[in-house]
Amino acid sequence: MRYDLVIFDNDGVLVDSEPLSNRLLAAYLTELGHPTSYEDSIRDYMGAALHRVHDLVLERTGQRLPEEFDEVFHRRVFAGFERELQPVDGVTDVLEKLAADGVPYCVASSGSHERIRVGHRKTGLDRWFDDGQVFSSEDVGRGKPAPDLFLYAAAGMGVPPERCVVVEDSPLGVRAAVAAGMDVYGFTAMTPADRLSGVRGHFADMRQLVDLLS
Known part of the structure; x- marks a missing residue:
């Protein structure tokens, strides 16, 4: 990794x-x-x-x-x-692999903490994220496309921005990650690849992410 x-x-x-x-x-x-x-x-x-x-x-x-x-x-x-609500197909495989390899990960969402918690509880993803791994736009002054949220998450996890990679599916999120000085991979399940400019690569199946990060 x-x-x-x-x-x-x-x-x-x-x-x-x-x-x-x-x-x-x-x-x-x-x-x-x-x-x-x-x-x-x-x-x-x-x-x-x-x-x-x-x-x-x-x-x-x-x-x-x-x-x-x-x-x-x-x-x-x-x-x-x-x-x-369902988890994105294949995402538990990715989280399982990251956890097994000891690779730190977190979530940085434009949604509120309550929205994140409700969604994770419903889909069973709450077992993969403790409170210290969850960051919301509620925590910062400006949401995406400003870089603030991603920079806040990196600081919270104790990792410099240049050592972080972001997984995003929206143009606003990609802009925020690029502005934060981080590499980004664009998930194209809902957004055409040509709308996710500035990423290191695109992928349409979540299971492809592990190979891209390796």
Whole structure:
């Protein structure tokens, strides 16, 4: 292994939550009078913290989302997680291999700590991550595409940025990792490779990651 730390994005990389959460986000924004398709949501918000949704809606329409927006959206997402959330196919094989080889890893997500915990508990991934391995955009001032979250995670794990590799599936996340001075591998299960520029390589099957990191 040529890296001292593997940093995973969460949504779409560890848990298969992006289709569900973007479907719910598009529906909720449309319900509030901001017509948004599933494709719009994927393009504009995939990989971002919720403050980006507030910022873009305000910028485009001059209107603020309701105060209870985050709370209602999280409630809908968590209910969806309980119904249908699954781990990304093959990710437990990767975590098992990293753990067996003694390679440190963590998660750095735009989602809240609660969202990460709920998703991991539902999918059984909680056994692979203790609290010291979980970092959220709630912990920093700016979410992706700013580098802050990845730099915070690296510092928390005691590893210099240049010794870290990030596994991402969104353009915003890739931009954040590159800005942090880290290598990135782009997971293309939901995002076309040409939208993940600046990565060291692309892969479509999570099981391919171990070979890429070796």
